[in-house]
Amino acid sequence: xxxxxxxxxxxxxxxxxxxxxxxxxxxxxxxxxxxxxxxxxxxxxxxxxxxxxxxxxxxxxxxxxxxxxxxxxxxxxxxxxxxxxxxxxxxxxxxxxxxxxxxxxxxxxxxxxxxxxxxxxxxxxxxxxxxxxxxxxxxxxxxxxxxxxxxxxxxx
Amino acid sequence: xxxxxxxxxxxxxxxxxxxxxxxxxxxxxxxxxxxxxxxxxxxxxxxxxxxxxxxxxxxxxxxxxxxxxxxxxxxxxxxxxxxxxxxxxxxxxxxxxxxxxxxxxxxxxxxxxxxxxxxxxxxxxxxxxxxxxxxxxxxxxxxxxxxxxxxxxxxxxxxxxxxxxxxxxxxxxxxxxxxxxxxxxxxxxxxxxxxxxxxxxxxxxxxxxxxxxxxxxxxxxxxxxxxxxxxxxxxxxxxxxxxxxxxxxxxxxxxxxxxxxxxxxxxxxxxxxxxxxxxxxxxxxxxxxxxxxxxxxxxxxxxxxxxxxxxxxxxxxxxxxxxxxxxxxxxxxxxxxxxxxxxxxxxxxxxxxxxxxxxxxxxxxxxxxxxxxxxxxxxxxxxxxxxxx
Numbered sequence: 001x002x003x004x005x006x007x008x009x010x011x012x013x014x015x016x017x018x019x020x021x022x023x024x025x026x027x028x029x030x031x032x033x034x035x036x037x038x039x040x041x042x043x044x045x046x047x048x049x050x051x052x053x054x055x056x057x058x059x060x061x062x063x064x065x066x067x068x069x070x071x072x073x074x075x076x077x078x079x080x081x082x083x084x085x086x087x088x089x090x091x092x093x094x095x096x097x098x099x100x101x102x103x104x105x106x107x108x109x110x111x112x113x114x115x116x117x118x119x120x121x122x123x124x125x126x127x128x129x130x131x132x133x134x135x136x137x138x139x140x141x142x143x144x145x146x147x148x149x150x151x152x153x154x155x156x
Numbered sequence: 157x158x159x160x161x162x163x164x165x166x167x168x169x170x171x172x173x174x175x176x177x178x179x180x181x182x183x184x185x186x187x188x189x190x191x192x193x194x195x196x197x198x199x200x201x202x203x204x205x206x207x208x209x210x211x212x213x214x215x216x217x218x219x220x221x222x223x224x225x226x227x228x229x230x231x232x233x234x235x236x237x238x239x240x241x242x243x244x245x246x247x248x249x250x251x252x253x254x255x256x257x258x259x260x261x262x263x264x265x266x267x268x269x270x271x272x273x274x275x276x277x278x279x280x281x282x283x284x285x286x287x288x289x290x291x292x293x294x295x296x297x298x299x300x301x302x303x304x305x306x307x308x309x310x311x312x313x314x315x316x317x318x319x320x321x322x323x324x325x326x327x328x329x330x331x332x333x334x335x336x337x338x339x340x341x342x343x344x345x346x347x348x349x350x351x352x353x354x355x356x357x358x359x360x361x362x363x364x365x366x367x368x369x370x371x372x373x374x375x376x377x378x379x380x381x382x383x384x385x386x387x388x389x390x391x392x393x394x395x396x397x398x399x400x401x402x403x404x405x406x407x408x409x410x411x412x413x414x415x416x417x418x419x420x421x422x423x424x425x426x427x428x429x430x431x432x433x434x435x436x437x438x439x440x441x442x443x444x445x446x447x448x449x450x451x452x453x454x455x456x457x458x459x460x461x462x463x464x465x466x467x468x469x470x471x472x473x474x475x476x477x478x479x480x481x482x483x484x485x486x487x488x489x490x491x492x493x494x495x496x497x498x499x500x501x502x503x504x505x506x507x508x509x510x511x512x513x514x515x516x517x518x519x520x521x522x523x524x525x526x527x528x529x530x531x532x533x534x535x536x537x538x539x540x541x542x543x544x545x
Contacts, residue, residue: 052261055250087250108268116262119248121228124280124302125179126265129292132161132171132211143209146269147286153268155275 021146046099049079050107050156051092052115058082058089066114069093072107091115105152112151158545159213159296160524165203166532168525173213176292176300181228184304186240190321191218191294192515193531193541195351196466199420200285201528204442205468207269207285214524215295215543216242216282217325219317222308223298231305237317238308239501240301241493242325244280244291247306251279258490263302264289273469278490295524297545309497312505318518321542322352322511323500328493329464330356331500333415334364336487337462341365346402346411346454348447350378350390352514352540353464354417358388359509361413370405372398374423377537385513394425402454410456418447419465435472442469452478452486463488514540521545 054061061080069078072093079092091114093107116123134140159173176185194217199205219239222232232238245252245260252260263279264270269287270277280302283293292299301308311320330353339345345361347354350373358369371382374394382390391401402410420443423429432444451461452475461484479486503509516539519527527541 053250055248055253112267115249116246120182120246120262120303122180122182124246124262124265126290127179128174128177129290129300130157130159130173130176130213130296131209131292132159132163132169132173132213135163135210137210139206140209143207143286146207147209147266147290150266150268150286154271154277 021142042101043098045104046095046097049092049094050104050111051090052111052156053083053087053089054091054115054118055088056118061089061091061118066091066117068110068113068117072110076107102152105149108154108156109152111156157297158521159292160215160521160543161210162200162208162212162214163210166201168201168214168528170522170524171211173211173296176298178224178226179300180302181226182303182305183226184222184229184232184301184308185224186218186220186238186299186301186308187223188218188220188294188297188299188545189237190220190317191215191296191521191543191545192321193528193543194325195353196284196419197528198532199466199468201532202421204420205285205287207287209286212283212285212290213292213294213296214283215293216284217321218282218294218299219311219321219324220299222304225304229304232308232310236308237311239311239320239323239497240282240294240299240309241307241328241491241497242281242284243278243307243491243493244282244289244302245306245494246303247494252306252494255492255495256489257306257492257494266290281490295521295543295545297521306494309501312501315501315504316512318512318515318542319504319510320501322356322514323497323504325491325493326352326514327356327360327500327509327511328496329353329491330358330417331360331496332489332492333357333417333462333464334360334366334413335496336489337413337415337460338485339364339366339413342367343412344368344370344406345413345415346451347371347388347415347417348451349373349417349465350375350382351417352511354415355382355386355514356509356511357415357417357464358382359386361415362387363503363508366413368405370402370411375534378539381513381539385510398450399454406456410454410459412456412459414451414455414459414461415464416447416451416461417464420444420467422446422448422465432472441472443467443471445471445474449473449475452484455482455484458483460485460487466490515542516540518542518544
């Protein structure tokens with residue numbers, strides 16, 4: 001196989017690996033590195049409430065569930081409670097049944113987007129960004145995989 | 157447009173890249189007049205923050221002219237000459253309302269990376285890796301600025317471009333360290349690092365009423381700048397024992413406020429320096445924290461330390477016993493620039509804060525690779541390489 005093809009193949013694998021690595025990082029508890037709320041078994045993780053604090057009147061959220069969460073339909077339980085100390089509202093959601101890791105990622109992204117829509121009025125975009133020549137390297141592809149996965153990972 | 161990009165470890169190129177466009181209603185587009193290298197860029201260049209993709213546009217400290225505004229922008233308008241804060245903040249979340257702008261909840265579209273590393277995600281930053289949002293940087297002819305009403309400040313007529321430029325990051329970071337460390341009249345303040353941020357932390361401490369300000373470094377041209385342009389005293393750590401000097405100069409107490417403006421690639425002489433270099437190169441620690449260690453040991457009992465230097469993850473031999481038993485207050489942050497910029501521009505307009513001397517090398521953007529090499533090697537007394545697109 002010609003070298004450019006090998007590099008492209010390796011980069012493709014690394015892209016997937018980057019996303020996977022970020023996913024795995026969420027499960028690590030190395031001293032001084034990493035933190036996650038997703039260390040439970042899949043069934044418990046699926047049932048855990050995932051929450052964001054939104055600087056708004058809780059009533060506003062109760063009367064109109066933000067679109068990204070509403071899109072899940074009856075698959076979610078959604079809870080809105082006042083946050084202490086003038087921090088607005090705590091918007092929490094969890095699945096009603098077993099789900100996959102990817103679906104939990106979808107919920108994380110939806111919670112963050114809901115918060116941004118209420119607080120700012122829009123969701124911050126980053127692409128397309130100006131950039132120079134992207135060399136097809138495994139490390140570069142891994143970074144792209146991580147960045148692509150990043151909105152759906154984290155401690156939520 | 158032309159832009160300076162990161163193309164690999166210690167490699168910078170100038171390439172033709174697409175122009176930025178408005179992506180959000182709160183965006184503005186700025187035509188860059190001046191953009192500067194920053195010490196924290198060296199961590200990216202050196203591969204110590206491994207979230208850069210080849211082709212990423214560098215730069216986070218800049219000023220220029222507004223040339224386009226989004227539909228929801230109310231205060232900024234086309235033609236405004238603005239300085240833009242390096243961190244991206246929405247202005248409406250709880251953190252922004254507390255004026256902790258670099259902690260904005262809505263500024264980083266890639267929160268999964270930093271939450272995985274640090275447990276929570278700070279806001280985004282221009283040109284500072286995909287961990288901080290993947291935003292294109294300012295070493296370019298044009299830059300998209302999200303939340304333009306929040307992060308871009310009109311520069312008063314009497315403030316020059318070269319002075320305003322450093323309000324973007326160096327001055328606001330330095331000011332934050334001096335103020336949030338609790339500097340008050342009568343205090344003795346010690347600052348580790350005489351780069352742009354360290355010098356501005358020292359100047360801010362003086363403007364906040366500190367009785368005595370001491371800046372620690374080893375580079376003669378930077379120490380000379382501190383004496384001449386900042387008006388603070390200096391300690392050359394290559395020729396004297398810093399701890400002994402500080403005890404002697406403070407009646408045995410130690411400084412009331414310590415400000416660390418060095419970061420993860422701290423240079424230190426002797427065994428300590430070698431120890432940290434070896435551990436970092438073997439990936440047994442990510443950062444070299446010698447200035448932080450020294451500041452904790454030097455600080456007076458009950459004093460405070462503010463860590464301004466950028467750190468990535470974990471260090472070894474952190475003197476937690478000294479910190480706890482001496483009752484120190486230790487804080488750190490990326491810059492909450494939006495909080496301090498209006499005051500800084502007022503001080504600049506009155507001539508109380510001057511920064512032009514930091515721009516030791518002003519050059520066309522096309523020479524950015526050479527500028528970064530000079531900046532990294534401290535060649536020809538380079539304190540900051542400033543680029544003009």
